[in-house]
Amino acid sequence: MTAASSRALVIYAHPRHQTSRACRQLLAAISDLDEVTIRDLYEEYPDFHINIGHEQSLLRNHQLVIFLFPLYWYSAPSLLKEWQDRVLNFALDEVPGRAGPEQDPLQGRMLWIATSVGASFSSFSAEGGNRYPLEQYLLPYEQTARVCRMAWQTPFMVCQARRKPESVLQRQAQSFRSILLGKLQALDNA
Amino acid sequence: MHNDSFMLQAFVFLLSAVIAVPLAKRVGLGSVMGYLCAGAVIGPFGLGLMGDDVESLMSFAEFGVVLMLFLIGLELDPAVLWRMRISVLGLGGLQVLVTSLLFFAAGLALGFSWQVSLATGSILSLSSTAIVLQTLEEKSLLKTESGQSSFSVLLFQDIAVIPLLAILPLLAMELPELANKTEHIPGWETALKVILVVAAIVLVGRWVSRYLFRIIAETRLRETFTATALMLVVGIALLMNEVGLSPALGTFVAGVVLANSEYRHELESEIEPFKGLLLALFFISVGASIDFDFLLQHPWLISGLLAALIGGKMLVLVILGRLFGLSGKSNSVFTFSLAQGGEFAFVLFTFAENNRVLGTDITAPLTVVVALSMVATPLLMSINERWVQPRLSGNRVQKDNNTADTIDNHEARAIVVGFGRFGQIVGRLLRINGFNITILDHDAVQIDSVRRFGHKVFFGDASRPDLLVSAGIEDAELLVISIDDHNRSMDLVRLVKRHFPHVRILARARGRHQAVELLRAGVDHVERESFHSALRLGREALRSLGFRAYQARRSAELFRHYDELMLQEMVEAPDDEKTRLNLARQNSRDLQDLMQTDMQAEVENQEHNWDRG
Numbered sequence: 059m060t061a062a063s064s065r066a067l068v069i070y071a072h073p074r075h076q077t078s079r080a081c082r083q084l085l086a087a088i089s090d091l092d093e094v095t096i097r098d099l100y101e102e103y104p105d106f107h108i109n110i111g112h113e114q115s116l117l118r119n120h121q122l123v124i125f126l127f128p129l130y131w132y133s134a135p136s137l138l139k140e141w142q143d144r145v146l147n148f149a150l151d152e153v154p155g156r157a158g159p160e161q162d163p164l165q166g167r168m169l170w171i172a173t174s175v176g177a178s179f180s181s182f183s184a185e186g187g188n189r190y191p192l193e194q195y196l197l198p199y200e201q202t203a204r205v206c207r208m209a210w211q212t213p214f215m216v217c218q219a220r221r222k223p224e225s226v227l228q229r230q231a232q233s234f235r236s237i238l239l240g241k242l243q244a245l246d247n248a
Numbered sequence: 249m250h251n252d253s254f255m256l257q258a259f260v261f262l263l264s265a266v267i268a269v270p271l272a273k274r275v276g277l278g279s280v281m282g283y284l285c286a287g288a289v290i291g292p293f294g295l296g297l298m299g300d301d302v303e304s305l306m307s308f309a310e311f312g313v314v315l316m317l318f319l320i321g322l323e324l325d326p327a328v329l330w331r332m333r334i335s336v337l338g339l340g341g342l343q344v345l346v347t348s349l350l351f352f353a354a355g356l357a358l359g360f361s362w363q364v365s366l367a368t369g370s371i372l373s374l375s376s377t378a379i380v381l382q383t384l385e386e387k388s389l390l391k392t393e394s395g396q397s398s399f400s401v402l403l404f405q406d407i408a409v410i411p412l413l414a415i416l417p418l419l420a421m422e423l424p425e426l427a428n429k430t431e432h433i434p435g436w437e438t439a440l441k442v443i444l445v446v447a448a449i450v451l452v453g454r455w456v457s458r459y460l461f462r463i464i465a466e467t468r469l470r471e472t473f474t475a476t477a478l479m480l481v482v483g484i485a486l487l488m489n490e491v492g493l494s495p496a497l498g499t500f501v502a503g504v505v506l507a508n509s510e511y512r513h514e515l516e517s518e519i520e521p522f523k524g525l526l527l528a529l530f531f532i533s534v535g536a537s538i539d540f541d542f543l544l545q546h547p548w549l550i551s552g553l554l555a556a557l558i559g560g561k562m563l564v565l566v567i568l569g570r571l572f573g574l575s576g577k578s579n580s581v582f583t584f585s586l587a588q589g590g591e592f593a594f595v596l597f598t599f600a601e602n603n604r605v606l607g608t609d610i611t612a613p614l615t616v617v618v619a620l621s622m623v624a625t626p627l628l629m630s631i632n633e634r635w636v637q638p639r640l641s642g643n644r645v646q647k648d649n650n651t652a653d654t655i656d657n658h659e660a661r662a663i664v665v666g667f668g669r670f671g672q673i674v675g676r677l678l679r680i681n682g683f684n685i686t687i688l689d690h691d692a693v694q695i696d697s698v699r700r701f702g703h704k705v706f707f708g709d710a711s712r713p714d715l716l717v718s719a720g721i722e723d724a725e726l727l728v729i730s731i732d733d734h735n736r737s738m739d740l741v742r743l744v745k746r747h748f749p750h751v752r753i754l755a756r757a758r759g760r761h762q763a764v765e766l767l768r769a770g771v772d773h774v775e776r777e778s779f780h781s782a783l784r785l786g787r788e789a790l791r792s793l794g795f796r797a798y799q800a801r802r803s804a805e806l807f808r809h810y811d812e813l814m815l816q817e818m819v820e821a822p823d824d825e826k827t828r829l830n831l832a833r834q835n836s837r838d839l840q841d842l843m844q845t846d847m848q849a850e851v852e853n854q855e856h857n858w859d860r861g
């Protein structure tokens with residue numbers, strides 16, 4: 059694979075990007091990278107009519123898939139769900155057991171979730187209001203990755219996203235960027 | 249003076265029909281019975297109000313049968329006809345053959361010569377196309393299994409008249425003379441004539457008539473179209489007579505040829521009223537021709553012959569129906585409907601007399617018997633309906649109108665009126681999704697351009713009930729009105745609401761005002777022709793000014809939502825100019841406020857409540 063070609067695919071789903079603070083920072087921190095392709099779902103598909111073939115071929119051409127979204131009701135905004143419903147089934151179409159890129163289109167790729175949440179980090183614990191760690195709420199995504207034979211990556215989270223000062227958000231966005239660069243580096247070395 | 253007597257006669261006919269038909273319908277016997285009785289009452293043997301030339305009246309009225317076959321042809325395209333070939337040739341052929349043989353044998357047994365027996369046998373094997381089809385249609389049985397079988401038989405009989413006309417004169421001759429003569433009857437010449445004429449009809453129907461109709465249609469003069477349609481049918485009938493073929497058969501072929509044309513519906517509704525009137529006249533003259541004097545003088549002879557005719561025919565029919573796999577119920581309709589002598593019998597009896605095959609001693613009683621058997625048909629059908637059908641199966645709800653055995657089971661469920669830029673989009677969407685649609689447009693040029701895309705488009709003015717009926721509105725579920733003339737749309741809506749209230753109507757409206765009117769008139773759903781495209785463009789404008797795509801969509805959707813709410817309010821508001829103006833003014837203010845509030849809520853949306861935890 060040539061160095062110039064994009065290796066990371068960001069599936070960004072934010073219905074109110076115009077008022078976003080956290081996700082906007084995360085996105086801004088990586089959008090200058092050549093190796094990153096950004097799909098702004100709510101901008102591409104405001105009517106929820108998804109170009110399935112196009113999305114699937116994008117998936118085929120990228121090694122690292124990132125879902126970036128604000129947490130809404132312990133899940134992703136609805137257009138990302140629609141995207142999953144329409145696009146991902148092709149990962150199961152092929153006969154399981156037979157190896158190779160044609161049979162398992164997503165095999166060996168990575169799935170990484172980056173999400174902003176309103177609640178505090180401590181609330182996602184047995185004592186907190188949300189009672190479980192955030193990872194638990196993301197279990198459906200983890201299992202999705204497994205079924206699609208993708209490698210699940212530890213999620214990246216921004217907590218108290220509406221409350222944190224801009225400078226803190228910026229710092230978090232920078233660390234998001236460096237984790238991403240690390241993953242891309244690892245891909246190059248592999 | 250002459251004129252006066254014509255008017256008077258016409259008045260007598262119409263009056264008798266107006267009195268007798270509703271009466272007959274009231275007692276459940278159908279219009280045919282009404283006409284026949286009316287004819288008997290006003291005929292020379294009744295009140296004598298008809299003038300004395302019943303026979304020439306009848307031959308004029310027979311043209312109604314010709315028109316009827318043309319209309320039937322229009323409903324059957326060649327593919328359907330091809331599918332019927334087995335029942336036409338098999339069932340029809342056997343019916344004529346076996347019935348003729350049966351009566352032939354009966355004649356011999358009664359001591360008549362073989363010539364006389366053969367002539368009467370074959371003449372009596374025919375049934376009455378006019379009576380049977382009219383009755384079946386009135387009972388909506390024509391498109392069922394039984395109706396189709398009856399139709400097949402009648403079709404074959406119409407074809408059989410041609411050889412009958414050729415054979416009858418031969419029967420008058422002595423055997424040696426006959427052998428002599430047959431050499432001079434060049435069968436191939438007749439065959440060639442038939443082929444040539446049919447080919448000519450197909451040729452003209454397929455290619456020439458289309459241009460003719462288009463030119464006529466472009467004049468937008470209805471009378472000219474009517475005249476052209478009638479001219480076509482009369483012309484074919486004359487041509488057929490000229491070459492000695494059955495005019496009914498010729499026009500039937502012409503009908504089949506035109507069945508696929510886009511002018512089919514228009515032709516149907518132009519010819520229909522003429523057919524109706526002439527057939528009525530025909531039935532009346534049949535009723536009038538019954539010789540009651542003769543009947544009173546020989547009551548036993550006549551009733552015996554009548555019973556034999558009907559009984560013999562029914563026997564053959566019921567066996568053949570069974571043989572061709574008709575279900576019990578279908579077979580009984582089939583059997584009861586075809587058990588009479590036909591109108592061709594009158595013609596052929598006269599013909600045989602002139603050729604010295606049969607004497608008046610034979611034709612006089614048989615003419616009365618045939619006429620009476622025609623009168624008996626509606627009675628027999630009623631008997632079948634009331635007493636025979638219920639016994640044949642316990643399941644009364646499930647009549648034999650299974651969708652599977654209707655001719656046109658792919659009949660369109662939706663009619664699109666107006667196939668310009670708007671209607672085309674609707675139509676294409678429906679067709680892509682596998683729905684057959686019937687398209688009506690009054691613009692011949694439009695039709696021509698659209699037909700090139702493979703659509704089936706029919707020409708005609710949709711605000712006429714008869715045209716809507718022939719386009720199938722009675723069975724349609726949906727009417728899409730996509731014409732751009734508001735007044736015509738309104739007329740159409742009122743008409744459909746009045747006569748076909750079961751149909752769901754979707755309509756295109758020019759603007760808000762027209763939309764309100766259409767909705768008030770009872771349209772189920774209205775779309776303003778430029779509303780959605782304007783909103784779409786507005787969305788793009790918002791995006792160009794920096795809105796996110798989804799944000800623009802939400803805003804446009806909100807706008808649409810309130811706008812439609814207000815439209816609904818206007819529909820429900822009292823219908824006067826002042827209220828309407830006030831409402832409109834107030835609405836545009838409200839819309840602004842409402843949207844602002846909603847957009848505000850959209851931004852704030854209590855997002856902060858999530859970070860309390």
Ligand SMILES: Cc1cc2nc3c(=O)[nH]c(=O)nc-3n(C[C@H](O)[C@H](O)[C@H](O)COP(=O)(O)O)c2cc1C
Nearest residue numbers: 078079080081128129130131132174175176177858
């Ligand atoms: C409809 C809706 C549902 C939300 N559901 C949750 C939730 O379940 N848990 C939570 O911690 N925050 C929730 N939030 C808060 C958002 O996660 C938070 O506002 C967002 O992550 C801020 O990111 P942004 O600045 O990029 O918009 C919700 C917010 C909205 C508008």
